[in-house]
Amino acid sequence: MRPRALATALVCASLLLLGAAPGTGGPTPPPPPPLPARMAETGGGTQLITAVAPGTGATAGTLTWWDLRNGRWVRAGSAPARFGANGLVEGAVRRQSTNTTPTGLYDLPFAFGVQAPPRGTTYAYRPVREDSWWCQDNTSRSYNRWTEPRPADCRAAESEHLITYRTQYAHALVIGFNYRKPVRGRGAGIFLHVNGRGATAGCVSVPADAMRRVLAWVRPGHRPHLAIGTDRGRTAITRY
Helix, strand or coil, X not given: CCHHHHHHHHHHHHHHHHCCCCCCCCCCCCCCCCHHHHCXXXXXXXXXXXXXXXXXXXXXXXXXXXXXEXXXXXXXXXXXXXXXXXXXXXXXXXXXXXXXXXXXXXXXXXXXXXXXXXXXXXXXXXXXXXXXXXXXXXXXXXXXXXXXXXXCCCCHHHEEEHHHXXXXXXXXXECCCCCCCCCCCCCCCXXXXXXXXXXXXXXXXXXXXXXXXXXHHCCHHHCCEEEEEXXXXXXXXXXX
């Protein structure tokens, strides 16, 4: 090859290399689809909340809320999240009083709070009163239910007096874990609520401002669900 022809070939080869993605020999791949689009199920609505931890032993992760717009999931907001003091466990095998957050996909029956609902809230919202309790007594007919007042068969020592938790339950959403057909011993009173001092007893919690934003955003007609899981592994959120 003549010197001039050789120089031209080298320049062309250099330009081709510059246009390739480093270390791949080809163009940069497109970004992955948004998380809800990679999940097995999202509940069939047009709103979804995802709570993701890096692993089952984690007590912190990320809460993100999404809207389905024109067939594509779009992030509406995000905040740091806290989980149970003993991490996360598959919801179907969770046991009560283990301080673990159940993984899975759940509906959101209603909201409640010690404080008035945030401006813009349209979700069903129950005010917490002095006689508001969440029954966690496995022997009670009101197991895993809001009660006013606390029934005689629901022991106070086995239940939550909601107004006692003025910070955490300033605003909250009930997570439908073990709710529709409660299995005794699996767990009761799992909520999305405002942060306390540290990890939770099995709920998911977020900063107060984030909780207010979620309540102003969520719409009952959009059939919102909450998915809880890990980045990968047997409890990967994409399984749900």
